[in-house]
Amino acid sequence: MSAMRLYSINKRKPIIKTITESPLETYIPRIDLRKVMEIPKKETESQSSFIIVAYYTINTPYEQEANKLKASLDKLKVSYDIVGVENLGSWQANTRFKARFMQDMLDKHKGKNLVYVDSDAVIHQYPSLFDNYPYDIAVRWQDFRWRKNECLSGTIFMANNQATRELCKRWEGVNVSEGPGAKTFEQWNLGKVIEDMRREGRVKDGNLPPEYTMIFDSMRAMYPNINPVIEHFQASRKLRNKV
DSSP states (O other), rough: OOOOHHHHHHHHOOOOOOOOOGGGGGGGGOOOHHHOOOOOOOOOHOSSSSEEEEETTTTOOOOHHHEEEEEEEHTTTTOEEEEEEOOOOOOSHHHTTTTHHEEEEEHHHHTSSEEEETTTTOOSSSOGGGTTTTOOOOOEEOOOOOSSSSSEEEEEESSSSSSHHHHHHHHHHHHHHOOTOSSHHHHHHHHHHHHHHHHOOOOOOOOEOOGGGGEEEEEHHHHHTOSSEEEEEOTHHHHTTTT
């Protein structure tokens, strides 16, 4: 009995096909080469467990910043939801809207975890850290010369669950209670809420590595050998008094 005959009756044989005309077609089916070359495209949006979210104030220079962020995400084929919002009258009010925005995004993207980034950021590499990330929330806690253990809210990971919904409501509540004239930053309030809920055992939080909240000058100088994944350009230094 020939080797090809043995192959044809073997129930556990591997699947083999040929792309050329030959007598072997009796035992090994032929396939069109064009079918072989039809490699399915990777659909990042459907495979990823997270979505990048951000907002910018309409008709302000932040809109141009957001376009740079979109371009970087398009290049990486990372799914995102970046929306324009009305100017609330001041830089402070616009940044404090973040707590409300995150609640809206948690509802809008049920079943997806969120990665918030400021609209003046750029994504250099696919943020693989957030695939199967085991935390409810994660931010960067950073020591600077001028402030120790500062909570940076330029990049925020949020699992889409009840713990983060409660956290956002508390965060928004602190922002609102301080009133429009408050001098504190929304990220300080976020840090306080995270610490409170951690102490209560109501949230599991993580500290993002520096490359995921890389401030373009200060942190680049602090971590010269680290390639940023998410880089923040802090346009507020120029625009805070113009928005």
